[in-house]
Amino acid sequence: MDITYTAEEQAFRAEVRDFLRDGLPGDISDKVRGGRRLTRDDHLRWHAALNARGWLAVHWPKEHGGTGWGPVRRHIFDEECAAAGAPQIIPFGVNMVAPVIIKFGTEEQKRHYLPRILDGTDWWCQGYSEPGAGSDLASVKTRAVRDGDHYVVNGQKTWTTLGQHANMIFCLVRTDASVKPQEGISFLLIDMDAPGVTVRPIVTLDGEHEVNEVFLDEVRVPVENLVGQENKGWTCAKYLLTYERTGIAGVGMAKAALRHLKAVARRQERCGRPLIEDPIFRRRLAEVEIDLMALEMTNLRVVAAVQGGGVPGAESSILKVRGTEIRQAITDLLRRAAGPYALPFQHEALGSGFNEEPVGPDYAAPLAPQYFNRRKLSIYGGSNEIQKNIVAKMILGL
Numbered sequence: 001m002d003i004t005y006t007a008e009e010q011a012f013r014a015e016v017r018d019f020l021r022d023g024l025p026g027d028i029s030d031k032v033r034g035g036r037r038l039t040r041d042d043h044l045r046w047h048a049a050l051n052a053r054g055w056l057a058v059h060w061p062k063e064h065g066g067t068g069w070g071p072v073r074r075h076i077f078d079e080e081c082a083a084a085g086a087p088q089i090i091p092f093g094v095n096m097v098a099p100v101i102i103k104f105g106t107e108e109q110k111r112h113y114l115p116r117i118l119d120g121t122d123w124w125c126q127g128y129s130e131p132g133a134g135s136d137l138a139s140v141k142t143r144a145v146r147d148g149d150h151y152v153v154n155g156q157k158t159w160t161t162l163g164q165h166a167n168m169i170f171c172l173v174r175t176d177a178s179v180k181p182q183e184g185i186s187f188l189l190i191d192m193d194a195p196g197v198t199v200r201p202i203v204t205l206d207g208e209h210e211v212n213e214v215f216l217d218e219v220r221v222p223v224e225n226l227v228g229q230e231n232k233g234w235t236c237a238k239y240l241l242t243y244e245r246t247g248i249a250g251v252g253m254a255k256a257a258l259r260h261l262k263a264v265a266r267r268q269e270r271c272g273r274p275l276i277e278d279p280i281f282r283r284r285l286a287e288v289e290i291d292l293m294a295l296e297m298t299n300l301r302v303v304a305a306v307q308g309g310g311v312p313g314a315e316s317s318i319l320k321v322r323g324t325e326i327r328q329a330i331t332d333l334l335r336r337a338a339g340p341y342a343l344p345f346q347h348e349a350l351g352s353g354f355n356e357e358p359v360g361p362d363y364a365a366p367l368a369p370q371y372f373n374r375r376k377l378s379i380y381g382g383s384n385e386i387q388k389n390i391v392a393k394m395i396l397g398l
């Protein structure tokens with residue numbers, strides 16, 4: 001294993017930094033750094049800037065408009081983006097449904113959907129989870145019944161992230177209830193504007209509207225919107241999940257959050273001295289920093305193995321569990337560092353229309369909402385308990 005960067009990779013890092021200096025709009029990175037709310041337009045502007053540079057579709061092969069980058073370049077790119085305060089791109093179109101369409105879709109589907117994903121015409125959301133089908137995804141109940149050249153879809157999806165902005169949803173639907181659960185599922189692309197689709201907001205613990213319920217009532221979907229074969233959607237579903245968990249270690253984001261934590265700890269005081277000099281706080285900070293360094297090393301080992309032709313397996317479950325635990329620990333320390341300033345729930349101060357005096361220093365307002373929001377990290381993308389089961393079975397052989 002060689003985890004030192006080559007001269008060519010270091011030159012690439014410099015190129016990414018140059019691009020971010022001019023290409024990342026300053027108002028957007030200010031919002032990301034300040035923990036403030038991003039609008040639909042902010043996401044679309046960053047999407048467009050990356051697309052214009054040809055650096056949007058980092059997981060796609062070149063012939064479809066992707067970068068064709070290997071895992072090391074993708075890792076460098078992620079790290080530099082997080083350090084510069086770039087938002088994460090909305091993954092559902094570019095990083096999730098597109099790889100499925102490229103691998104399993106028809107030529108017509110590729111011609112139609114891929115350019116629309118790149119230029120931002122379509123905003124996709126993910127219709128996997130249902131009440132009763134989360135960890136046990138194969139038990140989806142939303143039904144699709146063939147009627148001539150359409151499927152008629154009835155059911156409910158839930159936790160649909162940013163579904164309020166989306167015009168397209170990719171769904172797992174049951175097309176055969178008489179066989180083993182995994183064998184009767186199909187992968188359908190559904191227009192959110194079709195009659196019978198209703199989106200209802202779910203407001204989470206942090207006071208934000210990020211997720212939704214989606215109801216499908218007699219929705220007519222053309223058969224050409226089926227990806228792959230009928231009843232073989234489980235193969236597409238699993239393939240997509242390998243992309244959903246890509247980069248889930250979040251090392252770049254954790255490093256940026258740790259830098260922020262240190263800056264806050266330098267400004268806060270305890271007993272007349274900067275908090276960062278407090279022995280108990282320093283010990284906690286050191287623990288989380290060491291954990292993060294170990295995670296980064298593990299991440300680099302996985303990246304190096306993949307670069308050498310391997311496939312990330314159960315290691316990605318370790319990255320997911322440790323990555324999310326570390327990011328939650330950093331948010332927790334941030335809240336502790338700010339002390340009483342972390343108590344007010346200043347959710348309204350995160351919007352651009354807020355013009356009152358926020359309570360406490362400028363970094364205080366996002367702390368409580370962010371702390372609550374980060375609870376989600378250990379749940380989505382496959383909960384940490386499920387990842388631990390995978391590690392127990394596949395790595396420890398239990």
Ligand SMILES: Cc1cc2nc3c(=O)[nH]c(=O)nc-3n(C[C@H](O)[C@H](O)[C@H](O)COP(=O)(O)OP(=O)(O)OC[C@H]3O[C@@H](n4cnc5c(N)ncnc54)[C@H](O)[C@@H]3O)c2cc1C
Binds near residue numbers: 160161162
């Ligand atoms: C903020 C957020 C955004 C999301 N966005 C989307 C989205 O856009 N699209 C989408 O389709 N889904 C989305 N999800 C859904 C997410 O994938 C599911 O919440 C997740 O898979 C867990 O499923 P569940 O909520 O049904 O919990 P359950 O499966 O009911 O699990 C409840 C608890 O029991 C544990 N558990 C379950 N089975 C086992 C087991 N065998 N062994 C040990 N422990 C177990 C779980 O780990 C969990 O702690 C989102 C979720 C969140 C929180």
